Amino acid sequence: MQSSPILYPKGPVAETERDLLFLATAIMLFTLLPVYLITFWSCWRYRANGKGAYRPDWHKSIFVELFIWAGPLVIIVVIGVLVVIYTYRLDPYKPLVSDEKTFRVQAVAQNWKWLFIYPDQQVAVVNELAFPSGRPVNIEITSDTVMTSFIIPALGGQIYAMAGMTTHLNLEAFEPGRCTGRNTQFSGRGFPHMVFEVQLLSENDFARWLDNVKKANKRLDSMSYQKLLRPATKYPVEYYSWVEPELFSRIIAKYTGASGALPLQKTGSLE
Numbered sequence: 001m002q003s004s005p006i007l008y009p010k011g012p013v014a015e016t017e018r019d020l021l022f023l024a025t026a027i028m029l030f031t032l033l034p035v036y037l038i039t040f041w042s043c044w045r046y047r048a049n050g051k052g053a054y055r056p057d058w059h060k061s062i063f064v065e066l067f068i069w070a071g072p073l074v075i076i077v078v079i080g081v082l083v084v085i086y087t088y089r090l091d092p093y094k095p096l097v098s099d100e101k102t103f104r105v106q107a108v109a110q111n112w113k114w115l116f117i118y119p120d121q122q123v124a125v126v127n128e129l130a131f132p133s134g135r136p137v138n139i140e141i142t143s144d145t146v147m148t149s150f151i152i153p154a155l156g157g158q159i160y161a162m163a164g165m166t167t168h169l170n171l172e173a174f175e176p177g178r179c180t181g182r183n184t185q186f187s188g189r190g191f192p193h194m195v196f197e198v199q200l201l202s203e204n205d206f207a208r209w210l211d212n213v214k215k216a217n218k219r220l221d222s223m224s225y226q227k228l229l230r231p232a233t234k235y236p237v238e239y240y241s242w243v244e245p246e247l248f249s250r251i252i253a254k255y256t257g258a259s260g261a262l263p264l265q266k267t268g269s270l271e
């Protein structure tokens with residue numbers, strides 16, 4: 001199940017995406033099945049010594065043309081309409097409807113690690129994302145390097161992370177468990193290792209996890225952030241028991257010229 005998270009989703013968004021995938025596949029079979037059947041049938045019928053008539057001058061049949069064009073046309077229209085409906089339904093910026101309180105996380109892509117800031121808990125974690133299951137999660141995403149892409153296949157969605165701007169992803173997990181998230185946009189040497197574990201926890205386990213993070217006794221302020229920013233591959237999971245407020249917006253401000261920006265790294269220091 002872990003090896004094919006898209007087929008075995010752990011959340012409502014990914015589940016709806018999978019349903020659309022299956023539905024589109026089923027609809028496309030209306031074209032594929034006749035094509036395969038007719039291919040084998042005509043190979044057999046028109047083989048040497050077969051029963052099919054040899055008609056070298058025959059080049060047009062309204063019936064065949066209609067058959068070939070009408071089917072796919074209908075299918076393209078049907079799938080097109082479905083995709084438009086699902087695109088609006090699954091808009092990653094749209095908050096998920098739930099009675100539970102939305103959990104907030106901020107994700108920052110670096111070379112080659114992910115920093116997760118928990119603004120409401122005032123902690124930060126590198127290369128590990130944990131949040132309570134059964135509750136909508138709003139992830140704000142940015143990059144402090146080149147463009148990268150954020151995805152947790154078992155929960156659904158994929159969105160780009162870009163310096164100087166924020167993108168949003170709204171996800172939810174059905175129940176406690178584990179899955180993997182990663183960067184899917186090639187971003188240099190350490191790209192294949194830009195993977196992180198996602199821990200979907202019960203409220204109690206999340207409280208325990210948070211206690212653990214707070215025991216770390218490490219602070220993430222603008223000074224230690226500059227250290228963390230140094231390029232590294234296979235960076236271990238790291239807990240910060242305190243994170244400077246507004247760190248996320250100060251990272252974005254580096255590229256927008258807004259006030260309070262962190263110092264911009266020198267060109268070439270990203271690699």
Ligand SMILES: [Cu+2]
Nearest residue numbers: 160162163165
């Ligand atoms: Cu952009």
